[in-house]
Amino acid sequence: MTETATPRRARLDQSVIVDAVLALASADPGARITFKRLGEALGVDATAMYRHFRNKEELTRAALDRVAGMAVADARAEPGSWRQRLERHLMRNAELSLLYPSVAADWALVDPGGPGDLASDQHILETLHEGGLRGERLVRAYSAVSGFALAQSAALAQEVLAGGEGAREGAIPWISSFGGADLTEFPLVREYRDELLAIDGLAVYRAGVQAILDSVERWAAEAADTADPANPDAKGAERSV
Amino acid sequence: MTETATPRRARLDQSVIVDAVLALASADPGARITFKRLGEALGVDATAMYRHFRNKEELTRAALDRVAGMAVADARAEPGSWRQRLERHLMRNAELSLLYPSVAADWALVDPGGPGDLASDQHILETLHEGGLRGERLVRAYSAVSGFALAQSAALAQEVLAGGEGAREGAIPWISSFGGADLTEFPLVREYRDELLAIDGLAVYRAGVQAILDSVERWAAEAADTADPANPDAKGAERSV
DNA sequence: ACCTGAACACCGTTCAAGT
DNA sequence: ACCTGAACACCGTTCAAGT
Numbered sequence: 016m017t018e019t020a021t022p023r024r025a026r027l028d029q030s031v032i033v034d035a036v037l038a039l040a041s042a043d044p045g046a047r048i049t050f051k052r053l054g055e056a057l058g059v060d061a062t063a064m065y066r067h068f069r070n071k072e073e074l075t076r077a078a079l080d081r082v083a084g085m086a087v088a089d090a091r092a093e094p095g096s097w098r099q100r101l102e103r104h105l106m107r108n109a110e111l112s113l114l115y116p117s118v119a120a121d122w123a124l125v126d127p128g129g130p131g132d133l134a135s136d137q138h139i140l141e142t143l144h145e146g147g148l149r150g151e152r153l154v155r156a157y158s159a160v161s162g163f164a165l166a167q168s169a170a171l172a173q174e175v176l177a178g179g180e181g182a183r184e185g186a187i188p189w190i191s192s193f194g195g196a197d198l199t200e201f202p203l204v205r206e207y208r209d210e211l212l213a214i215d216g217l218a219v220y221r222a223g224v225q226a227i228l229d230s231v232e233r234w235a236a237e238a239a240d241t242a243d244p245a246n247p248d249a250k251g252a253e254r255s256v
Numbered sequence: 257m258t259e260t261a262t263p264r265r266a267r268l269d270q271s272v273i274v275d276a277v278l279a280l281a282s283a284d285p286g287a288r289i290t291f292k293r294l295g296e297a298l299g300v301d302a303t304a305m306y307r308h309f310r311n312k313e314e315l316t317r318a319a320l321d322r323v324a325g326m327a328v329a330d331a332r333a334e335p336g337s338w339r340q341r342l343e344r345h346l347m348r349n350a351e352l353s354l355l356y357p358s359v360a361a362d363w364a365l366v367d368p369g370g371p372g373d374l375a376s377d378q379h380i381l382e383t384l385h386e387g388g389l390r391g392e393r394l395v396r397a398y399s400a401v402s403g404f405a406l407a408q409s410a411a412l413a414q415e416v417l418a419g420g421e422g423a424r425e426g427a428i429p430w431i432s433s434f435g436g437a438d439l440t441e442f443p444l445v446r447e448y449r450d451e452l453l454a455i456d457g458l459a460v461y462r463a464g465v466q467a468i469l470d471s472v473e474r475w476a477a478e479a480a481d482t483a484d485p486a487n488p489d490a491k492g493a494e495r496s497v
Numbered sequence: 498a499c500c501t502g503a504a505c506a507c508c509g510t511t512c513a514a515g516t
Numbered sequence: 517a518c519c520t521g522a523a524c525a526c527c528g529t530t531c532a533a534g535t
Binding site: 288290291292302303306311312 | 507508509510511
Binding site for chain 4: 047049050051061062065070071
């Protein structure tokens with residue numbers, strides 16, 4: 016029916032434009048995405064995009080929503096315990112951020128609010144729910160988990176955007192350069208200097224995920240202790256807030 | 257000696273310029289900081305800043321470093337357990353991000369690398385060290401804690417920048433707008449809709465801090481179990497990596 | 498209905514000229 | 517030594533004009 020992925024002179028379309036955004040983002044990870052560059056890639060004038068998106072924020076929103084949807088789909092495709100699936104979802108988020116850095120850099124900023132975003136929220140809530148969390152505890156766990164994943168994924172992406180080659184290898188920017196500084200006033204920084212310089216972004220992400228999910232599991236265990244043991248699966252049994 | 261804080265025609269200076277940046281950032285939280293606006297505030301041409309900073313990134317770096325230093329100083333000023341002091345430091349980071357959003361929005365991006373930044377690293381390591389963490393565990397805890405604090409503080413700031421008034425009140429952008437969407441495919445999102453919409457940024461931050469510090473305390477307890485009980489305070493006793 | 502292209506306001510940055 | 521001001525390349529966005 017419709018021509019898909021015809022490189023130039025393709026009939027413009029929200030979906031076709033988002034395809035081009037993601038292609039640009041992964042092809043040239045260090046470059047900003049610009050209407051001009053987008054137009055060149057699509058064989059179209061830079062201002063043609065305004066027929067399909069109100070402004071650049073709406074375009075970014077659509078691209079982010081697509082990426083959010085991809086992360087969920089990948090996470091759902093594999094089996095495992097609720098924690099394994101949630102972990103997979105969160106790690107996939109970070110990996111996709113590194114794949115599309117110029118898009119993902121805005122992740123902490125913009126609420127995509129589309130179907131991909133909703134599927135992501137639903138999946139996080141689902142896995143936590145399966146883990147036994149309900150009510151206030153579920154909301155708190157969702158906050159900690161998704162707030163962490165979004166902010167940290169965006170940070171990873173911004174690393175790549177700002178740092179170029181080095182950052183893509185994993186070096187983290189906020190610790191990459193106490194090169195010649197005098198560290199006598201900061202003894203622990205000096206003592207652990209080499210280890211701190213060796214930290215890479217994905218390891219930080221993984222450490223955070225572990226720390227948060229460990230706590231979430233404990234919250235779930237607390238919930239199990241205080242719940243009615245005869246009816247452990249009651250939906251919304253302790254919806255408090 | 258030197259005139260301090262004379263609003264216009266003050267002798268330019270790295271420190272005077274950073275003062276002006278922070279003043280601008282807190283006076284008009286929604287506005288980007290621009291050389292033009294900076295020049296107007298200082299009674300000086302926009303391009304005069306290039307005499308004192310190589311480019312805008314260096315200026316941002318200097319401003320961030322000042323803010324990092326402020327957070328540590330505030331945290332050190334109050335007594336308490338290591339966890340309380342670390343928590344105070346992290347919360348102060350978030351609060352200062354909300355105070356200077358247009359500066360703090362870059363926090364996940366740029367490594368200040370100055371004395372304020374080093375003091376911040378030293379303070380985080382110090383409190384964790386006092387909590388009994390050493391070696392690989394200390395580095396892992398530092399990663400989780402500071403990665404979280406920086407990324408999440410930047411996200412809070414970007415919220416304010418992007419969202420304007422509403423965001424400053426605490427509404428979180430990535431959950432603020434599944435307004436008219438059909439939620440039948442996302443039952444848990446629908447069930448917790450009101451609670452999710454009520455989440456605010458600082459609460460997310462606090463939930464994340466709790467989750468991470470709970471896990472860090474457990475790591476410390478594990479360390480205590482495996483350590484030589486006769487020599488619990490040995491510095492770097494189990495430096496592995 | 499959809500796209501073009503000139504135009505505008507606003508960025509960061511450079512550089513020759515002033516004092 | 518320090519600051520000015522014109523200039524440049526590059527943004528997002530608007531709008532009248534094309535087809």
